[in-house]
Amino acid sequence: MIVHEGNLSGAGIRLGIVAARFNETVVRTLVNGAVDVARRAGVADDAIELVWVPGAFEIPVVAATLASSGRVDAVLCLGAVIRGDTPHFDYVAGQAASGVAKVGLDTGVPVIFGVLTTDTAEQAEARAGGKAGNKGADAALAAIETVNVLRSLRG
Numbered sequence: 798m799i800v801h802e803g804n805l806s807g808a809g810i811r812l813g814i815v816a817a818r819f820n821e822t823v824v825r826t827l828v829n830g831a832v833d834v835a836r837r838a839g840v841a842d843d844a845i846e847l848v849w850v851p852g853a854f855e856i857p858v859v860a861a862t863l864a865s866s867g868r869v870d871a872v873l874c875l876g877a878v879i880r881g882d883t884p885h886f887d888y889v890a891g892q893a894a895s896g897v898a899k900v901g902l903d904t905g906v907p908v909i910f911g912v913l914t915t916d917t918a919e920q921a922e923a924r925a926g927g928k929a930g931n932k933g934a935d936a937a938l939a940a941i942e943t944v945n946v947l948r949s950l951r952g
């Protein structure tokens with residue numbers, strides 16, 4: 798049996814991060830969690846490129862530009878869409894999710910969905926360094942594992 802699994806070594810991996818400024822306090826915590834885990838996994842400091850965008854709706858177009866630049870091996874998309882804040886929650890969250898998925902499929906570069914979609918600010922805070930962990934840190938690990946499993950598959 799041939800089994801491919803990606804390891805969690807970040808050495809030699811270049812990461813792009815697209816972060817949405819909306820709900821900035823929460824998103825900065827996701828960014829810090831992602832950068833901290835990436836560095837501890839061996840990603841070099843100068844191999845991380847961070848781009849801020851206004852809101853989650855703008856993430857896909859910027860993720861597409863980064864993914865097709867040839868400068869990064871994976872793109873982490875970080876944001877927080879909170880239902881209580883907006884009547885157009887479903888549009889913003891839905892477009893962010895489907896746009897991010899499309900960029901990954903169109904470019905072949907792993908694009909990780911680290912956008913919180915929650916009913917309340919408290920739920921978002923719990924997932925950004927609170928009781929429910931840090932989804933930015935989880936996104937960084939998912940990026941590294943996916944890059945490594947793709948390298949194994951692509952030879």
Ligand code: INI
Pocket residue numbers: 817819820851852853854855876877878879880882883889
């Ligand atoms: N953007 C977010 O990232 N999170 C939100 O909760 C949010 N709310 O509540 O509206 C939000 N809206 C802005 C949106 O992403 C775009 O920036 C805006 O519509 C301009 O295109």
